[in-house]
Every structure is written in structure tokens, then in C-alpha cells.
Amino acid sequence: MFSQFALHERLLKAVAELKFVEPTPVQTAAIPLALQGRDLRVTAQTGSGKTAAFVLPILNRLIGPAKVRVDIRALILLPTRELAQQTLKEVERFSQFTFIKAGLITGGEDFKVQAAMLRKVPDILIGTPGRLIEQLNAGNLDLKHVEVIVLDEADRMLDMGFSEDVQRLVEECPSRQQTLLFSATTGGAGLRDMIDKVLKDPEHLMINSVSQLSEGTRQQVIAADHNVHKEQILNWLMANETYQKAIIFTNTKAMADRLYGRLVAQDYKVFVLHGDKDQKDRKAAIDRLKQGGVKILVATDVAARGLDVEGLDMVINFEMPRSGDEYVHRIGRTGRAGNQGLAISLISHGDWNLMSSVERYLKQKFERRVIKEVKGSYTGPKKVKASGKAVGVKKKKTDKKTDKKAVAKTPTKRKTVNRPKADAPSLVSQDGLAPLRKRKPAAPAAE
Numbered sequence: 001m002f003s004q005f006a007l008h009e010r011l012l013k014a015v016a017e018l019k020f021v022e023p024t025p026v027q028t029a030a031i032p033l034a035l036q037g038r039d040l041r042v043t044a045q046t047g048s049g050k051t052a053a054f055v056l057p058i059l060n061r062l063i064g065p066a067k068v069r070v071d072i073r074a075l076i077l078l079p080t081r082e083l084a085q086q087t088l089k090e091v092e093r094f095s096q097f098t099f100i101k102a103g104l105i106t107g108g109e110d111f112k113v114q115a116a117m118l119r120k121v122p123d124i125l126i127g128t129p130g131r132l133i134e135q136l137n138a139g140n141l142d143l144k145h146v147e148v149i150v151l152d153e154a155d156r157m158l159d160m161g162f163s164e165d166v167q168r169l170v171e172e173c174p175s176r177q178q179t180l181l182f183s184a185t186t187g188g189a190g191l192r193d194m195i196d197k198v199l200k201d202p203e204h205l206m207i208n209s210v211s212q213l214s215e216g217t218r219q220q221v222i223a224a225d226h227n228v229h230k231e232q233i234l235n236w237l238m239a240n241e242t243y244q245k246a247i248i249f250t251n252t253k254a255m256a257d258r259l260y261g262r263l264v265a266q267d268y269k270v271f272v273l274h275g276d277k278d279q280k281d282r283k284a285a286i287d288r289l290k291q292g293g294v295k296i297l298v299a300t301d302v303a304a305r306g307l308d309v310e311g312l313d314m315v316i317n318f319e320m321p322r323s324g325d326e327y328v329h330r331i332g333r334t335g336r337a338g339n340q341g342l343a344i345s346l347i348s349h350g351d352w353n354l355m356s357s358v359e360r361y362l363k364q365k366f367e368r369r370v371i372k373e374v375k376g377s378y379t380g381p382k383k384v385k386a387s388g389k390a391v392g393v394k395k396k397k398t399d400k401k402t403d404k405k406a407v408a409k410t411p412t413k414r415k416t417v418n419r420p421k422a423d424a425p426s427l428v429s430q431d432g433l434a435p436l437r438k439r440k441p442a443a444p445a446a447e
């Protein structure tokens with residue numbers, strides 16, 4: 001119950017209006033600490049309810065009687081325009097019974113209109129780092145009285161090269177009392193560096209998004225002989241599975257374009273999203289998908305992070321992602337906020353070891369599924385190690401580099417305490433589907 005939090009009644013009213021009944025694990029863990037004014041470092045994926053976890057405490061801090069606004073008091077930084085827009089919507093929904101006003105500053109929008117909005121001084125400013133810096137340089141932005149800063153999807157902001165911009169913006173806020181940093185992954189040296197620089201004695205909340213995933217999403221693997229066979233399986237799935245909207249992930253732009261071409265040729269309404277597409281294409285693709293004009297999206301990881309599309313109930317990994325975190329990201333696109341979802345990974349020889357790494361990372365074994373109509377001959381390696389990986393697979397010289405890279409990126413350094421040994425996997429021929437292992441509900445753990 002949200003009433004367990006010391007939130008203002010007007011915020012509780014908005015929560016009730018939105019029909020949020022139970023707080024999600026990230027909300028349960030983060031809201032009380034954020035209300036106390038603590039700095040937080042939260043590892044939680046999009047779809048976990050993390051936006052409300054920082055928006056509600058911020059609103060609680062700012063809530064008060066109507067008065068002339070003179071200062072921006074909270075700054076929320078996000079990596080992409082869509083995420084910033086989604087966050088603005090969330091802020092507006094939660095603040096509907098208050099006098100708090102929020103403003104949005106992202107690239108691709110009219111600079112002067114934004115400057116005019118800034119002159120009216122929003123209480124909460126939400127934006128992407130690049131354009132905020134431009135407004136700052138133009139003398140339109142005063143952050144001197146910002147009390148709270150949120151760095152959302154901080155790992156992604158770093159991936160996108162915003163490190164310096166973010167640090168500059170933080171430095172522009174000398175009155176800040178609280179900083180909340182959210183990232184979907186535990187990140188690398190860049191994230192650690194940022195955490196050291198911007199957070200003061202932070203509490204680290206690791207939200208076990210992995211367990212949450214399996215609650216609403218069935219996870220299956222289908223063995224495939226090679227890419228052409230994968231395409232046949234994909235065609236079968238597109239034609240025979242029940243889904244409202246689907247997303248197909250590939251590891252490369254070239255493969256995304258290729259699949260897009262194949263699906264278009266079959267008259268599917270489909271869009272493709274990858275790093276070469278500009279913001280306009282991206283927005284058009286996401287809008288059409290949201291409105292239902294397009295049912296299928298082919299995407300690479302970078303392009304699809306942070307997508308929140310209602311009714312997205314099937315995720316297909318045409319290729320296995322190269323790390324457990326990336327897998328969690330992809331699968332996090334479906335089964336959101338308690339809905340059902342289906343995640344299917346197509347596994348050929350080259351994907352096997354990645355799959356077993358991901359299974360170990362998630363501490364669960366995926367359903368093995370065989371589709372009679374498109375059954376191939378590959379059923380997994382002849383021999384597997386206790387780790388689930390293939391024994392004695394001779395790699396071709398040309399594969400070596402990519403394989404090494406892939407394995408290096410898999411989270412093998414995670415704690416192995418209490419990790420059950422993976423069962424020796426074998427692809428069992430079956431028409432029906434075995435039920436998923438029941439997992440314990442997600443529990444946040446403070447580090």
C-alpha cells in the first residue's frame with residue numbers, strides 16, 4: 001500500500017487515481033530513503049516503476065501552497081527525448097492535485113520556445129544533457145537553487161557520451177541537497193567514477209529485476225541450425241504466435257535491416273530501429289507502434305533501451321544478446337507492470353554459450369521449445385560442462401575475436417554464492433511447453 005509511505009495526501013490521491021495499488025520493489029526500497037533526503041544509487045531497469053520511485057519523493061519535497069515560482073528546484077536528466085517525455089508525463093500525472101509545474105528541455109524542439117518556458121521557471125526541469133547545456137550556454141538556464149538532481153539511466157547517458165555534460169550540469173547546482181542516480185546495469189568504470197564524483201554517502205539499492213522478469217514473462221529458447229533456419233522459425237512465429245505487438249532484437253544493424261526487408265516483403269507492418277536511424281525515424285517508429293499502426297519492431301539494443309510500449313507482449317531474440325544485463329533489458333520490454341509476456345531466443349551453435357551464461361546469470365533455465373513444422377537438426381552441443389557451456393567446441397579463427405568479446409562481456413564476475421549448478425542442458429523434443437520454474441518474489445537488497 002502506498003499509504004505506508006509518508007507522502008502528502010495529495011500525492012496519495014494521485015496514486016490512487018492512477019490505480020497503483022501495491023508499490024513495486026524499487027518503490028518500496030527507494031521511496032522511504034529518498035524521503036529522508038538520502039543520496040541513492042539504484043540499480044533497476046526501466047519497467048520496474050523507478051520513475052515513481054524518484055518522482056514521488058521529489059514532489060513531496062516541493063509540495064506547498066500556490067506561489068510565484070522563482071527557482072528551478074529539481075533537475076531530472078535522462079539520456080533520450082522519449083524517456084524525458086515519458087518522465088514529464090509521469091510527473092504531470094502525480095502532480096495533478098498540486099501547484100507544482102514541470103518543464104521539458106530536449107533536443108529537436110524549438111530553442112526559443114524552450115527559452116520562453118524557462119523564463120516562467122518550472123519547479124522541476126526534465127531534460128537531456130546536450131540541449132540543457134546549450135540553454136545554459138545561451139544564458140537561459142539558472143540552476144543555482146536546484147535542491148534535488150536525478151540522473152536517470154545514468155549508464156546509458158555515459159554510453160551516449162554525456163559524461164562531461166552531466167558533470168557540468170551537476171556543478172551548476174551548488175545548492176543541491178540530494179542526488180539520486182538510477183541505472184539499469186551495474187555499469188563499468190565510467191559509472192563508478194560518476195558515482196564517486198556526484199553522490200554523497202549513497203545507499204546502493206540493487207533491485208532484483210531478474211526475478212521480477214520471470215513473474216510475468218515466459219522465457220523460451222528454440223534451437224536453430226543457422227541464420228536461414230532462424231528466419232524460417234521467425235516466419236512461423238510471426239504467423240502463428242498470438243501477440244499484440246512484437247519486438248525482434250538483433251545484435252547488428254545489418255541483421256536488423258535484413259530481417260526488416262524480409263518481413264516487409266511478406267507484407268508485415270514493421271519498422272526498424274538502430275543507431276543509424278535519426279530521431280525523426282525513431283519517433284515515427286515508436287509512435288506508430290504505440291498507436292498500433294505497426295505491430296512489429298526490429299531493433300538493436302541501443303535503439304530499444306527505455307522503450308515503454310503498452311501491449312508489447314512478445315520479444316524475440318534473433319540472436320542471443322552478449323550479456324545478461326542486455327538480456328534483461330531486452331526482455332524488460334515485455335511483461336511490464338504485471339502484464340503477461342513471451343520472450344523467445346533463437347539459439348544456434350554460436351549462441352549456445354551466451355545462452356548458458358545468461359541462464360546462469362538469471363539462475364534459471366529457459367523452457368526448451370521445439371516447433372514441429374520448422375524443426376531443424378541442431379539440439380545443442382554434444383557435451384556440456386557443469387556451467388552449461390559446450391565442451392571442446394573448436395572455434396574457427398575468424399570467430400575467435402567475437403567469441404572472446406562476447407564471453408568477456410558476460411557477467412562471469414558476479415557473486416557465485418549460493419548459485420545452484422546449472423543442470424546439464426539438453427534440448428528435449430516436446431510439443432507442449434514445460435512450466436517455468438517458480439521463483440521467489442523480487443526482493444531489493446541494499447549493498
Ligand code: AMP
Pocket residue numbers: 019020021022023024027045046047048049050051052308336337
Ligand atoms: P517505469 O519503470 O517507471 O518506466 O514504470 C513502468 C510502468 O509501470 C509505467 O507505465 C508506470 O506508470 C507503471 N507503474 C509504476 N509503478 C506502478 C505501480 N506501483 N503499480 C502499477 N503500475 C505501476
